[in-house]
Amino acid sequence: DAGITQSPRHKVTETGTPVTLRCHQTENHRYMYWYRQDPGHGLRLIHYSYGVKDTDKGEVSDGYSVSRSKTEDFLLTLESATSSQTSVYFCAISETSVLVSPTYEQYFGPGTRLTVT
């Protein structure tokens, strides 16, 4: 299994508080991604990174920010948590871009269950 950890694994927080989720990888992969998974929607991309300090928005980025100061760490911050951000958050990594590799694969972390009350 790819070396990806997420912390915390479970968190309950109150509306309006800031929350930071951490993704840590030991694979030295260039690309990192944050997704959320909700019933009826599947996985939706929040933000992704294509290198240290290089990030871009996904399809559901409102209310979220990210930072990547080291290859191995990708942080997702909820500036002011809302109940609509209750979800399971997955981090993923890939060595290459799907644009250049016929054997492209994203490896996922174990997920963080976030509940905003």
Next chain:
Amino acid sequence: RKEVEQDPGPFNVPEGATVAFNCTYSNSASQSFFWYRQDCRKEPKLLMSVYSSGNEDGRFTAQLNRASQYISLLIRDSKLSDSATYLCVVSYSGNTGKLIFGQGTTLQVKP
């Protein structure tokens, strides 16, 4: 309309059965296609990539029909361990390298 659509199921089949899932995608410029498997409350894992000519991996066969914009996954001789949710995944068009995930089809294999 969702960019990637799957029948959520559940598909309930007996052991040994053959089952097929279909997935449709809306963007004709998508270039790469995959099936991921997700066990209950676990992370998704790549099951197989889908190539234009179709490809097979043991009991699993994936097919791509670009003209009709659908992808299929066939599972032969179903095992109890095949019970999971199967996610259809398509690459975004353009130079972004991002993926779009379908909501998944749930398979339950019964003894």
